[in-house]
Amino acid sequence: MTLLLVALGAAVGAPLRYFTDRAVQARHDSVFPWGTLAVNVVGSLVLGLLLGGAAAGGIPAAVVTAVGVGFCGALTTYSTFGYETVRLAEGGSLLYGSANIVVSLAAGLGAAWLGLAVAGAIWT
């Protein structure tokens, strides 16, 4: 049952990552992977909110499994982030590659922190 919830959440999250990335990348002309950054930041925010709410007892475990493990886990990606960063660096954009690391980490951590903080404010 738990595994099914993970699968269901991921079956929504993974295509949403694909279409978000395509939509974002179609709207600018730079080599910077804004699409992957966008899904990673949004997913981190949602997971922060969810786990913060769950820790305060406001969100049932089944929702955490489906939305947290399944949806947020599949919406966000480390493999694409890693691959794009290596390709940027390989392609001569060492600056873009480094910027991708710095911005992704800072924005991702910030988003997760914000989610946890907002959840704390809501549920306590």
Next chain:
Amino acid sequence: MTDPRSTLTTETGASPPMSALRTPTRPRVWDVTLTIAAGGALGAMARYGVATAWPHAPGAFPWATFGVNVLGCLLIGALMVVLTEIVGRPHRLTRPFLGVGILGGFTTFSTYAVEVDRLVAGGQLELALAYLFGTVAAALLAVQVGIVATRLATRALTLVLTRARTRKGTPA
């Protein structure tokens, strides 16, 4: 290939020429969507399995997420070499299924981010920094290793096959 965007083929196939995004692929978009959904579900279930098998105590190094993300990066490096350098024209659903779906669903950024924040909140600043930067370093290295190892393996295999063929071809 002078346009950097044309060489930067991402796992999600996000950087083709802009015009390609507006070509009438709409009627066939459903098979891509379902393929990614299926791959994503498989990848996420595998990640959940690893996380369940190697749970980490609060305040400990999240080895499960670390391992999943580094392994996923190794595999994406290998996959992209296979798809772009070895298989000339892969099936149009291969990359959506294996790359965007399975590997995208297997690896995760959100869990990583929350785990770093929780280590910081728990006063484990050193461990948080080690996990934060250790994952990035290992992941980027894994992508490179995946790329280089696959190229070398292909070269070695080609060499072995060519030798075997010439030996067979030469009269005794």
